[in-house]
Amino acid sequence: MTEPAYRTISDVATLVGVPHHVLRFWETKFPSIAPLKRGGNRRYYRPADVATIAHVARLLHIEGYTIKGAQKLLADEAGAPAVRICPAAPVPEQPATDAASTGIPVAAITSIRDTLAAALAAARAL
Numbered sequence: 001m002t003e004p005a006y007r008t009i010s011d012v013a014t015l016v017g018v019p020h021h022v023l024r025f026w027e028t029k030f031p032s033i034a035p036l037k038r039g040g041n042r043r044y045y046r047p048a049d050v051a052t053i054a055h056v057a058r059l060l061h062i063e064g065y066t067i068k069g070a071q072k073l074l075a076d077e078a079g080a081p082a083v084r085i086c087p088a089a090p091v092p093e094q095p096a097t098d099a100a101s102t103g104i105p106v107a108a109i110t111s112i113r114d115t116l117a118a119a120l121a122a123a124r125a126l
Helices: 009-016 020-029 047-062 067-079 106-125
Strands: 036-038 042-045
Touching: 009 020, 009 042, 009 047, 020 047, 042 047, 047 067
Parallel strands: none
Antiparallel strands: 036 042
16 A cells, blocks of 8 residues: 555654644754645654654654754755655764754653762762
8 A cells, every 4th residue: 555645744743742832842843844734734754754743753852852952963964965864774973062952852861861860969968
């Protein structure tokens, strides 16, 4: 069976596992997500939009990137030679030079925070 040419916001939200309002928010943050809007401001997503949304969802919810980090990664990918975005493809590691501009994954920041909190508690106990 072939993939439909256009999907509604409900179809995409169910497919990716996020609420409708999250998809509308991502449209404001990621210019590569640009569904067609028809009468009544209804959104219709093309297969490329669905692939990009699945990629963004994986970056944010599985890989732990911040929105700013995911934006930078997608911008870097857009500047690279044409590569098909595939939700199952591994995300390449990005060298961290500046936490504010590279978007270090949230999991790494959380781990650092927990380590520092434990060290502070140990220092206070002395």
